[in-house]
Amino acid sequence: MQCPECGGSHIRKNGTKKGKQNHICVDCGRQFIDQYGQCS
Numbered sequence: 376m377q378c379p380e381c382g383g384s385h386i387r388k389n390g391t392k393k394g395k396q397n398h399i400c401v402d403c404g405r406q407f408i409d410q411y412g413q414c415s
């Protein structure tokens with residue numbers, strides 16, 4: 376998984392939003408929902 380903002384791979388889980396896993400980029404602070412398919 377990569378950050379859609381900076382392309383970094385330093386991602387942390389940031390809880391869930393509306394039942395979807397939310398993530399945050401440690402490098403730039405961008406928050407985003409996992410939308411690139413499930414491969415966990």
Ligand SMILES: [Zn+2]
Binds near residue numbers: 381405
């Ligand atoms: Zn980022």
